[in-house]
Amino acid sequence: MKKIVGFFAIVLLFVSCKDDKSVKYLPESIGAINSLAVVMDNELWQGEVGDKVREHFAAPVVGLTLEEPLFTINYMPPSVFTGSVQHSRSVLYVTRDSTNKALIKTDVYAKPQKVGVISGKNIQEIKKEIDAKADEIIKAFRGLEISEAQKRFKRSLNKDSILSKNFKVSLDIPSAYRVGRQEDNFVWYDRQVPKGTMNVIMYTMPEDYFKNDSTLVKDILRMRDSIGSIYIPGEDIAGKKNHMVSEKMFAPHVYPAEIGGKKAVEVRGLWEMSDYPMGGPYLLYIINDKENNRKLIVEGFTFAPASQKRDNMFELEAIMKTIAFR
Secondary structure, three states: OHHHHHHHHHHHHHHHOOOOOOOOOOOEOEOOOOEEEEEOOHHHHOOHHHHHHHHHHOOEOOOOOOOOEOOEEEEEOHHHOOHHHHHEOEEEEEEEOOOOEEEEEEOOOOEOOEEEEEEEOOHHHHHHHHHHHHHHHHHHHHHHHHHHHHHHHOOOEOOOOHHHHHHOEEOOOEOOOEEEEEEOOEEEEEEEEOOEEEEEEEEEEEOOOOOOHHHHHHHHHHHHHHHHHHHOEOOOEOOEOOEEEEOOOOOOEEEEEEEOOEEEEEEEEEEEEOOEEEEEEEEEEEEEEHHHOEEEEEEEEEEOOOOOOHHHHHHHHHHHOOOEEO
Protein backbone atom coordinates (compact mmCIF):
# COMPACT_ATOMS: atom_id res chain seq x y z
CA MET A 1 0.00 0.00 0.00
CA LYS A 2 2.89 2.39 0.70
CA LYS A 3 4.09 1.95 -2.88
CA ILE A 4 0.62 2.70 -4.23
CA VAL A 5 0.22 5.82 -2.10
CA GLY A 6 3.74 6.89 -3.02
CA PHE A 7 3.03 6.64 -6.75
CA PHE A 8 -0.14 8.72 -6.57
CA ALA A 9 1.61 11.25 -4.36
CA ILE A 10 4.27 11.68 -7.00
CA VAL A 11 1.65 12.05 -9.74
CA LEU A 12 -0.18 14.71 -7.73
CA LEU A 13 3.08 16.47 -6.97
CA PHE A 14 3.94 16.84 -10.63
CA VAL A 15 0.40 17.91 -11.50
CA SER A 16 0.36 20.56 -8.80
CA CYS A 17 3.81 21.81 -9.81
CA LYS A 18 3.08 21.96 -13.51
CA ASP A 19 2.78 25.74 -13.51
CA ASP A 20 5.48 26.28 -10.90
CA LYS A 21 8.35 28.15 -12.56
CA SER A 22 10.77 26.50 -10.13
CA VAL A 23 10.24 23.18 -11.91
CA LYS A 24 12.67 23.64 -14.78
CA TYR A 25 13.88 20.24 -15.87
CA LEU A 26 12.57 16.82 -16.79
CA PRO A 27 14.85 14.25 -18.45
CA GLU A 28 14.15 13.21 -22.01
CA SER A 29 11.90 10.18 -22.26
CA ILE A 30 13.29 6.92 -23.61
CA GLY A 31 12.14 3.77 -25.35
CA ALA A 32 11.77 2.12 -28.72
CA ILE A 33 8.87 3.23 -30.91
CA ASN A 34 5.65 1.42 -29.91
CA SER A 35 7.08 0.11 -26.63
CA LEU A 36 4.94 0.32 -23.50
CA ALA A 37 6.02 -0.02 -19.86
CA VAL A 38 3.27 -1.79 -17.91
CA VAL A 39 3.58 -1.54 -14.12
CA MET A 40 1.49 -3.67 -11.74
CA ASP A 41 1.83 -6.32 -9.07
CA ASN A 42 2.83 -9.72 -10.37
CA GLU A 43 -0.39 -11.24 -9.01
CA LEU A 44 -2.45 -8.87 -11.18
CA TRP A 45 -0.24 -9.34 -14.23
CA GLN A 46 -0.53 -13.13 -14.15
CA GLY A 47 -4.29 -13.09 -13.65
CA GLU A 48 -7.43 -11.62 -15.21
CA VAL A 49 -6.18 -8.03 -15.02
CA GLY A 50 -3.05 -8.88 -16.99
CA ASP A 51 -5.20 -10.70 -19.54
CA LYS A 52 -7.41 -7.63 -19.88
CA VAL A 53 -4.41 -5.34 -20.39
CA ARG A 54 -3.02 -7.66 -23.08
CA GLU A 55 -6.46 -7.87 -24.71
CA HIS A 56 -6.43 -4.12 -25.32
CA PHE A 57 -2.81 -3.00 -25.43
CA ALA A 58 -1.36 -6.03 -27.21
CA ALA A 59 -4.30 -6.48 -29.60
CA PRO A 60 -3.31 -7.39 -33.17
CA VAL A 61 -2.68 -4.40 -35.43
CA VAL A 62 -5.32 -4.12 -38.14
CA GLY A 63 -4.29 -4.73 -41.73
CA LEU A 64 -0.98 -6.59 -41.40
CA THR A 65 0.00 -9.85 -43.08
CA LEU A 66 1.35 -11.28 -39.81
CA GLU A 67 -0.25 -10.92 -36.37
CA GLU A 68 1.69 -8.26 -34.44
CA PRO A 69 0.73 -6.48 -31.19
CA LEU A 70 -0.30 -2.86 -31.00
CA PHE A 71 2.46 -2.22 -28.44
CA THR A 72 5.50 -4.20 -27.36
CA ILE A 73 4.80 -4.57 -23.64
CA ASN A 74 7.61 -4.40 -21.11
CA TYR A 75 6.08 -5.63 -17.86
CA MET A 76 7.57 -4.79 -14.46
CA PRO A 77 6.39 -4.82 -10.82
CA PRO A 78 6.27 -1.46 -8.98
CA SER A 79 9.51 -2.26 -7.14
CA VAL A 80 11.40 -2.20 -10.45
CA PHE A 81 9.78 0.98 -11.71
CA THR A 82 12.56 3.26 -10.49
CA GLY A 83 15.44 5.29 -11.89
CA SER A 84 15.75 5.56 -15.65
CA VAL A 85 12.90 3.07 -16.18
CA GLN A 86 10.54 5.83 -15.02
CA HIS A 87 11.63 7.82 -18.08
CA SER A 88 9.81 5.41 -20.41
CA ARG A 89 7.81 7.44 -22.91
CA SER A 90 4.53 5.49 -22.54
CA VAL A 91 3.62 4.02 -19.15
CA LEU A 92 0.54 2.13 -17.96
CA TYR A 93 0.27 1.85 -14.16
CA VAL A 94 -2.45 -0.51 -12.83
CA THR A 95 -3.13 -1.06 -9.14
CA ARG A 96 -5.66 -1.89 -6.45
CA ASP A 97 -6.82 1.20 -4.58
CA SER A 98 -9.71 2.48 -2.46
CA THR A 99 -11.22 4.29 -5.47
CA ASN A 100 -12.03 3.27 -9.03
CA LYS A 101 -10.15 5.59 -11.33
CA ALA A 102 -8.70 5.82 -14.84
CA LEU A 103 -6.80 8.87 -16.01
CA ILE A 104 -3.97 10.05 -18.25
CA LYS A 105 -1.11 12.24 -17.03
CA THR A 106 1.44 14.09 -19.12
CA ASP A 107 5.18 14.48 -18.45
CA VAL A 108 5.22 13.03 -14.95
CA TYR A 109 8.78 11.66 -14.81
CA ALA A 110 10.16 12.65 -18.23
CA LYS A 111 9.30 14.68 -21.32
CA PRO A 112 7.50 13.88 -23.54
CA GLN A 113 5.63 11.21 -21.61
CA LYS A 114 2.12 9.83 -21.14
CA VAL A 115 1.22 7.87 -18.01
CA GLY A 116 -2.07 5.98 -17.92
CA VAL A 117 -3.17 5.28 -14.35
CA ILE A 118 -5.90 2.71 -13.68
CA SER A 119 -7.06 1.68 -10.22
CA GLY A 120 -9.96 -0.23 -8.73
CA LYS A 121 -11.19 -1.65 -5.46
CA ASN A 122 -11.00 -5.22 -6.75
CA ILE A 123 -10.17 -7.21 -9.86
CA GLN A 124 -13.60 -6.80 -11.44
CA GLU A 125 -13.58 -3.02 -10.93
CA ILE A 126 -10.08 -2.73 -12.38
CA LYS A 127 -11.17 -4.68 -15.44
CA LYS A 128 -14.17 -2.38 -15.90
CA GLU A 129 -11.91 0.67 -15.72
CA ILE A 130 -9.56 -0.83 -18.31
CA ASP A 131 -12.46 -1.57 -20.67
CA ALA A 132 -13.85 1.94 -20.22
CA LYS A 133 -10.60 3.88 -20.65
CA ALA A 134 -8.37 1.68 -22.82
CA ASP A 135 -9.28 3.25 -26.17
CA GLU A 136 -8.61 6.77 -24.88
CA ILE A 137 -5.28 5.76 -23.34
CA ILE A 138 -4.25 3.90 -26.50
CA LYS A 139 -5.08 7.00 -28.57
CA ALA A 140 -2.86 9.10 -26.29
CA PHE A 141 0.00 6.61 -26.47
CA ARG A 142 -0.24 6.28 -30.27
CA GLY A 143 -0.32 10.05 -30.69
CA LEU A 144 2.82 10.35 -28.61
CA GLU A 145 4.55 7.59 -30.57
CA ILE A 146 3.61 9.24 -33.87
CA SER A 147 5.12 12.51 -32.64
CA GLU A 148 8.28 10.73 -31.52
CA ALA A 149 8.67 8.95 -34.87
CA GLN A 150 8.23 12.27 -36.68
CA LYS A 151 10.77 13.95 -34.45
CA ARG A 152 13.33 11.24 -35.18
CA PHE A 153 13.08 11.26 -38.95
CA LYS A 154 12.94 15.07 -39.13
CA ARG A 155 16.63 15.03 -38.27
CA SER A 156 17.36 14.22 -41.92
CA LEU A 157 14.66 15.00 -44.48
CA ASN A 158 14.36 14.69 -48.23
CA LYS A 159 14.69 18.26 -49.55
CA ASP A 160 13.11 17.96 -53.01
CA SER A 161 10.09 20.12 -53.92
CA ILE A 162 8.22 17.67 -56.17
CA LEU A 163 5.11 17.39 -53.98
CA SER A 164 4.92 21.14 -53.63
CA LYS A 165 5.11 21.66 -57.40
CA ASN A 166 2.80 18.81 -58.40
CA PHE A 167 0.22 18.81 -55.59
CA LYS A 168 0.71 22.03 -53.57
CA VAL A 169 1.42 20.05 -50.41
CA SER A 170 4.43 19.06 -48.34
CA LEU A 171 5.40 15.90 -46.46
CA ASP A 172 8.24 15.36 -44.02
CA ILE A 173 9.87 12.46 -45.86
CA PRO A 174 13.13 11.03 -44.43
CA SER A 175 16.18 11.39 -46.65
CA ALA A 176 16.40 7.58 -46.94
CA TYR A 177 13.43 7.76 -49.34
CA ARG A 178 14.09 8.52 -53.01
CA VAL A 179 11.77 9.37 -55.89
CA GLY A 180 11.33 6.20 -57.93
CA ARG A 181 8.71 7.48 -60.35
CA GLN A 182 7.30 10.90 -61.16
CA GLU A 183 4.37 11.77 -63.44
CA ASP A 184 2.09 14.80 -63.64
CA ASN A 185 -0.43 13.19 -61.30
CA PHE A 186 1.64 10.51 -59.59
CA VAL A 187 4.74 10.54 -57.40
CA TRP A 188 6.36 7.45 -55.85
CA TYR A 189 8.98 7.52 -53.09
CA ASP A 190 10.65 4.32 -51.95
CA ARG A 191 13.20 3.20 -49.40
CA GLN A 192 15.17 -0.02 -49.24
CA VAL A 193 14.73 -2.12 -46.09
CA PRO A 194 15.97 -5.64 -45.29
CA LYS A 195 14.29 -8.05 -47.73
CA GLY A 196 12.15 -5.36 -49.35
CA THR A 197 10.97 -1.76 -49.63
CA MET A 198 8.83 0.88 -47.94
CA ASN A 199 6.87 3.13 -50.26
CA VAL A 200 4.85 6.36 -50.30
CA ILE A 201 2.74 7.36 -53.30
CA MET A 202 0.54 10.37 -53.97
CA TYR A 203 -2.01 11.17 -56.68
CA THR A 204 -5.37 12.91 -57.08
CA MET A 205 -8.86 11.87 -58.12
CA PRO A 206 -11.84 13.99 -59.20
CA GLU A 207 -13.78 15.52 -56.34
CA ASP A 208 -16.90 13.50 -57.24
CA TYR A 209 -15.10 10.16 -57.81
CA PHE A 210 -16.66 8.54 -54.73
CA LYS A 211 -20.38 8.71 -55.43
CA ASN A 212 -21.90 7.48 -52.17
CA ASP A 213 -21.19 5.54 -49.00
CA SER A 214 -22.87 2.37 -50.22
CA THR A 215 -20.25 1.86 -52.96
CA LEU A 216 -17.28 3.41 -51.12
CA VAL A 217 -15.29 0.21 -50.56
CA LYS A 218 -15.89 -0.96 -54.13
CA ASP A 219 -14.83 2.43 -55.48
CA ILE A 220 -11.68 2.46 -53.33
CA LEU A 221 -10.61 -0.96 -54.63
CA ARG A 222 -11.41 0.04 -58.20
CA MET A 223 -9.30 3.18 -57.79
CA ARG A 224 -6.32 1.34 -56.31
CA ASP A 225 -6.39 -1.36 -58.97
CA SER A 226 -6.57 1.25 -61.73
CA ILE A 227 -3.60 3.19 -60.33
CA GLY A 228 -1.66 -0.05 -59.85
CA SER A 229 -2.22 -1.12 -63.45
CA ILE A 230 -0.89 2.21 -64.75
CA TYR A 231 1.93 3.09 -62.37
CA ILE A 232 2.99 0.12 -60.20
CA PRO A 233 4.24 -2.78 -62.34
CA GLY A 234 5.64 -6.03 -60.98
CA GLU A 235 7.96 -8.75 -62.19
CA ASP A 236 7.81 -9.38 -65.94
CA ILE A 237 5.54 -12.34 -66.73
CA ALA A 238 5.49 -13.59 -70.31
CA GLY A 239 2.16 -12.76 -71.93
CA LYS A 240 0.72 -11.09 -68.81
CA LYS A 241 0.54 -7.57 -67.41
CA ASN A 242 1.71 -8.02 -63.84
CA HIS A 243 0.87 -5.08 -61.55
CA MET A 244 -0.32 -4.15 -58.06
CA VAL A 245 -3.94 -4.94 -57.16
CA SER A 246 -5.93 -5.05 -53.93
CA GLU A 247 -6.01 -8.38 -52.11
CA LYS A 248 -9.24 -10.08 -53.15
CA MET A 249 -9.80 -12.36 -50.15
CA PHE A 250 -9.97 -9.68 -47.44
CA ALA A 251 -12.05 -6.50 -47.43
CA PRO A 252 -10.16 -3.39 -46.31
CA HIS A 253 -10.88 -1.65 -43.00
CA VAL A 254 -12.28 1.85 -43.56
CA TYR A 255 -12.48 4.60 -40.90
CA PRO A 256 -13.31 8.31 -40.79
CA ALA A 257 -10.22 10.42 -40.21
CA GLU A 258 -8.78 13.91 -40.25
CA ILE A 259 -5.40 14.63 -41.77
CA GLY A 260 -3.73 17.92 -42.60
CA GLY A 261 -6.70 19.71 -41.06
CA LYS A 262 -9.11 18.20 -43.59
CA LYS A 263 -11.72 15.46 -43.42
CA ALA A 264 -10.48 12.17 -44.79
CA VAL A 265 -11.04 8.44 -45.00
CA GLU A 266 -8.43 6.00 -43.65
CA VAL A 267 -8.15 2.64 -45.38
CA ARG A 268 -6.08 -0.30 -44.11
CA GLY A 269 -5.79 -3.40 -46.25
CA LEU A 270 -3.60 -5.82 -48.14
CA TRP A 271 -2.17 -5.62 -51.65
CA GLU A 272 -0.82 -8.27 -53.99
CA MET A 273 0.48 -8.59 -57.52
CA SER A 274 -1.94 -9.63 -60.23
CA ASP A 275 0.20 -12.49 -61.58
CA TYR A 276 3.01 -13.03 -59.07
CA PRO A 277 3.12 -14.34 -55.45
CA MET A 278 4.00 -11.03 -53.82
CA GLY A 279 2.12 -8.74 -51.43
CA GLY A 280 1.93 -6.82 -48.18
CA PRO A 281 -0.05 -4.23 -46.17
CA TYR A 282 -1.07 -0.73 -47.20
CA LEU A 283 -2.41 2.36 -45.44
CA LEU A 284 -4.24 4.90 -47.56
CA TYR A 285 -5.78 8.30 -46.86
CA ILE A 286 -8.41 9.84 -49.12
CA ILE A 287 -8.36 13.55 -48.26
CA ASN A 288 -11.30 15.78 -49.10
CA ASP A 289 -9.47 18.79 -50.55
CA LYS A 290 -12.44 21.02 -51.40
CA GLU A 291 -10.29 24.11 -51.88
CA ASN A 292 -8.64 22.47 -54.88
CA ASN A 293 -11.74 20.59 -56.11
CA ARG A 294 -10.13 17.17 -55.73
CA LYS A 295 -9.60 14.11 -53.62
CA LEU A 296 -5.93 13.86 -52.67
CA ILE A 297 -4.73 10.30 -52.18
CA VAL A 298 -1.62 9.47 -50.16
CA GLU A 299 -0.72 5.83 -49.56
CA GLY A 300 2.05 3.94 -47.83
CA PHE A 301 2.75 0.28 -48.52
CA THR A 302 5.43 -2.19 -47.55
CA PHE A 303 7.00 -5.23 -49.16
CA ALA A 304 9.05 -7.31 -46.74
CA PRO A 305 8.20 -11.02 -47.02
CA ALA A 306 8.26 -13.14 -43.86
CA SER A 307 9.17 -10.05 -41.79
CA GLN A 308 7.34 -8.07 -39.14
CA LYS A 309 5.87 -4.90 -40.62
CA ARG A 310 4.20 -3.07 -37.73
CA ASP A 311 6.94 -0.51 -37.25
CA ASN A 312 7.43 -0.05 -41.00
CA MET A 313 3.75 0.77 -41.46
CA PHE A 314 3.83 2.98 -38.38
CA GLU A 315 6.66 5.02 -39.91
CA LEU A 316 4.68 5.41 -43.12
CA GLU A 317 1.66 6.57 -41.09
CA ALA A 318 3.84 9.10 -39.26
CA ILE A 319 5.16 10.42 -42.59
CA MET A 320 1.71 10.78 -44.13
CA LYS A 321 0.38 12.57 -41.07
CA THR A 322 2.88 15.40 -41.59
CA ILE A 323 1.01 16.52 -44.72
CA ALA A 324 0.52 20.27 -44.98
CA PHE A 325 -1.45 22.16 -47.63
CA ARG A 326 -0.16 25.35 -49.19
